[in-house]
Amino acid sequence: MSHKILVAQGGGPTAVINQSLVGVALEARRHAEISSVYGALHGVRGIVDDNLVDLGQETVANLEAVAATPAAALGSTRDKPDRKYCQEIFKVLKAHDVDTFFYIGGNDSSDTLRIVADEAKKAGRPLRAVHIPKTIDNDLMGFDHVPGYPSAARFVAQAFMGANLDNLALKGVYCAVVMGRHAGFLTAAAAMARQYPGDGPHLIYLPERVFVVDKFLAEVKAAFERHGRCIVAASEGIHDEKGEAIITKLMGRTEKDAHGNVQLSGTGALADLLCEEVKNKLGIKRVRGDTFGYLQRSFAGCVSDVDQREAREVGEKAVQYAMNGQVGSVAIRRVGDYAVDYPLVALETVAGKTRVMEDAFIAEGGADVTRAFGDYLRPLLGSDLPAIAHLRGASVEKAGVLIGDST
Amino acid sequence: MSHKILVAQGGGPTAVINQSLVGVALEARRHAEISSVYGALHGVRGIVDDNLVDLGQETVANLEAVAATPAAALGSTRDKPDRKYCQEIFKVLKAHDVDTFFYIGGNDSSDTLRIVADEAKKAGRPLRAVHIPKTIDNDLMGFDHVPGYPSAARFVAQAFMGANLDNLALKGVYCAVVMGRHAGFLTAAAAMARQYPGDGPHLIYLPERVFVVDKFLAEVKAAFERHGRCIVAASEGIHDEKGEAIITKLMGRTEKDAHGNVQLSGTGALADLLCEEVKNKLGIKRVRGDTFGYLQRSFAGCVSDVDQREAREVGEKAVQYAMNGQVGSVAIRRVGDYAVDYPLVALETVAGKTRVMEDAFIAEGGADVTRAFGDYLRPLLGSDLPAIAHLRGASVEKAGVLIGDST
Numbered sequence: 001m002s003h004k005i006l007v008a009q010g011g012g013p014t015a016v017i018n019q020s021l022v023g024v025a026l027e028a029r030r031h032a033e034i035s036s037v038y039g040a041l042h043g044v045r046g047i048v049d050d051n052l053v054d055l056g057q058e059t060v061a062n063l064e065a066v067a068a069t070p071a072a073a074l075g076s077t078r079d080k081p082d083r084k085y086c087q088e089i090f091k092v093l094k095a096h097d098v099d100t101f102f103y104i105g106g107n108d109s110s111d112t113l114r115i116v117a118d119e120a121k122k123a124g125r126p127l128r129a130v131h132i133p134k135t136i137d138n139d140l141m142g143f144d145h146v147p148g149y150p151s152a153a154r155f156v157a158q159a160f161m162g163a164n165l166d167n168l169a170l171k172g173v174y175c176a177v178v179m180g181r182h183a184g185f186l187t188a189a190a191a192m193a194r195q196y197p198g199d200g201p202h203l204i205y206l207p208e209r210v211f212v213v214d215k216f217l218a219e220v221k222a223a224f225e226r227h228g229r230c231i232v233a234a235s236e237g238i239h240d241e242k243g244e245a246i247i248t249k250l251m252g253r254t255e256k257d258a259h260g261n262v263q264l265s266g267t268g269a270l271a272d273l274l275c276e277e278v279k280n281k282l283g284i285k286r287v288r289g290d291t292f293g294y295l296q297r298s299f300a301g302c303v304s305d306v307d308q309r310e311a312r313e314v315g316e317k318a319v320q321y322a323m324n325g326q327v328g329s330v331a332i333r334r335v336g337d338y339a340v341d342y343p344l345v346a347l348e349t350v351a352g353k354t355r356v357m358e359d360a361f362i363a364e365g366g367a368d369v370t371r372a373f374g375d376y377l378r379p380l381l382g383s384d385l386p387a388i389a390h391l392r393g394a395s396v397e398k399a400g401v402l403i404g405d406s407t
Numbered sequence: 408m409s410h411k412i413l414v415a416q417g418g419g420p421t422a423v424i425n426q427s428l429v430g431v432a433l434e435a436r437r438h439a440e441i442s443s444v445y446g447a448l449h450g451v452r453g454i455v456d457d458n459l460v461d462l463g464q465e466t467v468a469n470l471e472a473v474a475a476t477p478a479a480a481l482g483s484t485r486d487k488p489d490r491k492y493c494q495e496i497f498k499v500l501k502a503h504d505v506d507t508f509f510y511i512g513g514n515d516s517s518d519t520l521r522i523v524a525d526e527a528k529k530a531g532r533p534l535r536a537v538h539i540p541k542t543i544d545n546d547l548m549g550f551d552h553v554p555g556y557p558s559a560a561r562f563v564a565q566a567f568m569g570a571n572l573d574n575l576a577l578k579g580v581y582c583a584v585v586m587g588r589h590a591g592f593l594t595a596a597a598a599m600a601r602q603y604p605g606d607g608p609h610l611i612y613l614p615e616r617v618f619v620v621d622k623f624l625a626e627v628k629a630a631f632e633r634h635g636r637c638i639v640a641a642s643e644g645i646h647d648e649k650g651e652a653i654i655t656k657l658m659g660r661t662e663k664d665a666h667g668n669v670q671l672s673g674t675g676a677l678a679d680l681l682c683e684e685v686k687n688k689l690g691i692k693r694v695r696g697d698t699f700g701y702l703q704r705s706f707a708g709c710v711s712d713v714d715q716r717e718a719r720e721v722g723e724k725a726v727q728y729a730m731n732g733q734v735g736s737v738a739i740r741r742v743g744d745y746a747v748d749y750p751l752v753a754l755e756t757v758a759g760k761t762r763v764m765e766d767a768f769i770a771e772g773g774a775d776v777t778r779a780f781g782d783y784l785r786p787l788l789g790s791d792l793p794a795i796a797h798l799r800g801a802s803v804e805k806a807g808v809l810i811g812d813s814t
Contacts, residue, residue: 013576038803042576052803065796071572073798078577095806162705165478169420169449170485174701193707268675268698291675293697294581298569300600301793302708386708389472391480396445396459399502 003033005322006098007055008040008047009134010105010112011078013071014148015155015303016311017134020104021074022067023315024132025055031323038098043077043105044112048088052096067312070298080108086115093120093127100128100322104315106135106146110329111351117327130318131329131347134311136297138185139356142349144334147314148297150307150380152179153189155296156233157381160193161388163290164200164231168390171229172286173220173278174200177271179296181237183356184208186296188369190233192377196390200231207237208357209366211246216274217281219367224284236270236291247273268293304382310340317342338379410440412729413505414462415447415454416541417512417519418485420478421555422562422710423718424541427511428481429474430722431539432462438730445505450484450512451519455495459503474719477705479511487515493522500527500534507535507729511722513542513553517736518758524734537725538736538754541718543704545592546763549756551741554721555704557714557787559586560596562703563640564788567600568795570697571607571638575797578636579693580627580685581607584678586703588644590763591615593703595776597640599784603797607638614644615764616773618653623681624688626774631691643677643698654680675700711789717747724749745786 007024009017021039028037037055040046053074058066066073081089093101093116101116103109113129120127133140136152156178167174178187184206191204202223205211211234223230238246250273271289279287314330321330321344328344335341361373414431416424428446435444444462447453460481465473473480488496500508500523508523510516520536527534540547545556563585574581585594591613598611609630612618618641630637645653657680678696686694721737728737728751735751742748768780 009576013573039798039800041800050805050808053798053800054803055798057801058799062796062799065794066798068793069572069795069797070569072576073796075578076576092806092808095808096803158707158709159702161707162477163701165476165707166420166701166705169416169479169483171482268679268696272675288701289675290700290702291698292702294570294573294695295566295697295699295702298573300565300568300572300795302565386475387472388476388707389469389480390476391446391460391462391473392465392469393446393448393460394464396461396503398457399499401457401499401502 001033002035003100004036004038004096004098005034005100005102006038006040006052006093007102007104008043009072009074009076010043010103010109011076012136012297013076014134014136014297015070015151016147016307017104018069018073019067019308019311020132020134020147020315022063023312024102024319025058025063026060027316027319031319033323038096039074042075043079044081044085044089045077045079046075047092048085050092070300081112081115083115086112087119089116090119090123094125102130102132102318102322104132104134107140107350107352107354110347114347114351128322128325129327129347130322131350132314132318133329133331133350136186137180137183139183139354140350141353141355142345143331144340145332145380147307147311149185150304150382151302152186152296153377154304154381154385155299155302156186156189156292157192158302158386159292160190160201160231160233161386164193165388167200167229167231170286172288173224173230173232173284174288175232175234175271175274175278176290176292177234177236178292180207180235182207182354184235185357187233187235188357188361188373189377191369191374192381195388198227201233202227202230203232203367204369205232205234205238205367206357206362207235207239208362210241211238212240213246213277217277220278221282232274234270234274246270250277304380306380306382314342408440409442410507411443411445411503411505412441412507412509413445413447413459413500414509414511415450416479416481416483417450417510417516418483419543419704420483421541421543421704422477422558423554423714424511425476425480426474426715426718427539427541427554427722429470430719431509431726432465432470433467434723434726438726440730445503446481449482450486451488451492451496452484452486453482454499455492457499477707488519488522490522493519494526496523497526497530501532509537509539509725511539511541514547514757514759514761517754521754521758535729535732536734536754537729538757539721539725540736540738543593544587544590546590546761547757548760548762549752550738551747552739552787554714554718556592557711557789558709559593559703560784561711561788561792562706562709563593563596563699564599565709565793566699567597567608567638567640568793571600572795574607574636574638577693579695580631580637580639580691582639582641582678582681582696584641584643584698586699587614587642589614589761591642592764594640594642595764595768595780596784598776598781599788602795605634608640609634609637610639610774611776612639612641612645612774613764613769614642614646615769617648618645620653620684624684627685628689639681641677641681653677657684711787713787713789721749
């Protein structure tokens with residue numbers, strides 16, 4: 001039997017999502033039973049708009065170059081299809097005789113696949129729907145980790161390595177805000193920047209724990225007193241005990257105007273607001289903030305080779321499973337220290353669910369991660385991480401000059 | 408005659424400032440006439456506080472590891488010494504019998520050296536004062552370029568490569584704010600991200616040109632209509648025709664309250680405000696902003712090997728010049744395409760002056776750079792820049808399904 005397959009990419013781009021795409025395209029070439037390999041432009045939107053490209057016409061050299069390129073080469077979409085939208089997806093797939101659909105994305109994409117497969121079943125035209133996971137948030141249920149996360153985590157670790165050194169050179173408080181609204185995995189990666197005693201980040205705030213502004217200020221004060229400086233990693237999703245975002249809370253405190261509230265809830269605001277709190281309440285002079293923003297998911301030239309390999313493999317395995325008549329989500333399971341395999345799990349395991357950080361990964365007190373988290377993340381970061389070094393700095397005996405002495 | 412030498416680092420850290428430090432320390436070991444190599448902790452502040460370390464006790468292996476580490480291993484300072492401060496510097500140097508002083512820094516550091524040398528001369532104890540240049544702003548007079556700039560430029564180029572791809576996948580307007588208050592060299596580096604036709608940045612705004620908000624909006628609109636998206640690189644120093652910073656201007660427009668003005672002039676505000684303008688005035692839905700912040704000068708693992716080598720060489724040459732009795736600032740002159748040499752220029756050439764981008768580097772219309780700028784910057788970025796690739800994307804003939812058709 002001959003098969004036409006279609007692949008699409010959805011949700012936020014990652015550094016390795018194209019590895020999975022190319023994994024599908026190249027693995028398909030090994031299967032004589034696959035007659036066409038289509039790509040949909042801009043995810044499910046490209047399917048309903050019938051904007052497809054023929055991946056069979058791509059050269060191997062260009063596919064390999066695309067695999068090494070960050071973001072989503074087919075284009076992506078934020079569309080979250082409802083049942084009607086899924087019916088339209090199915091209609092286009094049917095019109096093109098596509099019987100196998102690979103969707104590279106997060107838990108929403110997995111849900112879309114579930115519904116489209118359901119529609120196909122009802123229409124008596126079974127569809128092989130395989131979900132290929134990706135997300136920098138690492139928040140898919142049933143996975144040890146998700147492709148895309150290790151590279152973003154590496155970016156965050158390298159950013160904090162540099163920030164720690166910069167802050168050692170010019171001491172003060174530094175707060176950086178990291179992506180991840182519900183799951184703290186990416187923010188937690190900041191911990192991997194530590195190498196020497198006293199290295200930052202000294203405090204890590206995750207959305208899995210309630211953020212109390214006064215506790216934060218007390219912890220910054222203590223770290224500053226101890227180290228003469230303080231580096232903070234904060235998730236964009238930090239919130240109070242009622243679930244209210246800290247960004248909204250602090251904005252309200254400095255700016256009574258609701259209009260300002262709306263106007264300024266832009267990307268850089270949380271870091272600035274945390275810095276203002278530290279400046280105003282602790283009287284520390286040099287306080288700086290950064291928001292890593294889109295760099296952490298798209299920066300060209302910061303990638304984990306482990307992540308690249310695994311993202312490629314989930315794409316290859318997806319085709320193998322589908323050609324074997326199996327459907328579901330291609331998960332990553334850790335075996336040994338460190339190796340992985342790729343079991344297929346039911347779409348329902350992943351669809352619409354969000355994994356957050358396990359308690360075992362979060363330190364007591366809630367402002368740091370545990371050694372277990374370090375053990376979990378370290379092998380994912382890949383090879384050739386930058387190494388840093390400090391001078392040993394043997395003191396020279398003071399000459400005993402009295403400053404102000406005119407001799 | 409035996410010499411005691413002292414080296415210090417001042418101003419904002421860079422990715423290669425430690426190369427220069429290690430260049431001094433290792434070159435000094437070749438000179439039998441140098442009896443001691445001291446480092447001052449936190450720049451001139453460490454001199455007046457008499458906080459010195461003995462670099463003669465460092466191992467070669469650790470020095471080489473420090474050279475590859477970003478930021479300032481001796482620590483830095485923002486102190487800008489006046490004449491009294493310089494007198495105190497001289498006093499400590501004298502007490503330690505230091506007769507040669509290397510200061511790695513920008514134009515302020517060069518001015519400090521000038522005054523300290525002056526004091527020494529008046530006291531009848533000549534000081535060999537050599538300025539070793541560094542700045543990510545590339546704004547020193549008398550230089551082809553300045554160590555530290557090429558690595559920061561590489562970061563900006565890689566960031567825009569990724570941002571361009573991310574924005575191709577999920578289309579919209581993206582504005583990123585780059586460091587450089589008076590000189591646009593670093594912002595201009597965004598242009599190096601372009602590879603394919605239509606690649607961003609589509610608009611580049613430099614502090615060398617007046618920024619007119621309405622012109623900006625019209626240019627974003629035109630680019631968006633042409634490409635279906637628009638990537639903007641803006642210098643943090645963009646200002647109106649009276650020199651008023653655009654951040655203050657836009658802040659005033661959304662927030663009448665002067666208090667809010669002060670409160671929110673944090674690092675992320677300009678990008679957010681530019682995005683708000685685009686959203687509100689052009690009605691474009693997906694508008695995102697980033698502020699590269701400290702990452703662009705300290706990110707661990709993004710460095711130009713050309714920059715590393717040159718930063719090392721200016722340190723080595725500084726010691727050679729000093730031991731030959733010559734003082735001044737070690738400049739970089741471009742010879743051929745591409746090679747450099749390191750002439751010594753007078754401290755007065757550099758001290759207290761600021762270079763900005765030449766008109767020949769700025770495109771007509773003021774919202775882009777010229778090919779001449781690309782020719783200038785390209786060899787500085789170093790080897791193994793990430794390459795990107797797009798799918799060629801041969802279209803599949805539409806199946807002619809009518810969406811909404813119930814068949």
